[in-house]
Amino acid sequence: MKVVEQAAGPWGFFFLLAYIGAAIYFISVSDGQFWNVVVGLLQAAVWPAYVIYHLLGALGV
Secondary structure (H helix, E strand, O other), X not given: OOOOOOOOHHHHHHHHHHHHHHXXXXXXXXXXXXXXXXXXXXXXXXXXXXXXXXXXXXXXX
C-alpha cells in the first residue's frame, strides 16, 4: 500500500487568492469589452512569468 501525502493546500489557496486579485486588477484596467476581459483573465494566469522575467532583467541575468 502506498501513502500519498499532499501538503500543498495552503499554497494552492494562496495562489488562488493571487489569481483572483490579479484578475480583478487586469479586468479593472481594461475597457470592459469582452475580448479585453478574456485577455485580462489570461494575463492573470501568467503574471508570475512577467514578474520573473522583469526581475531577472533587472538583475542583469
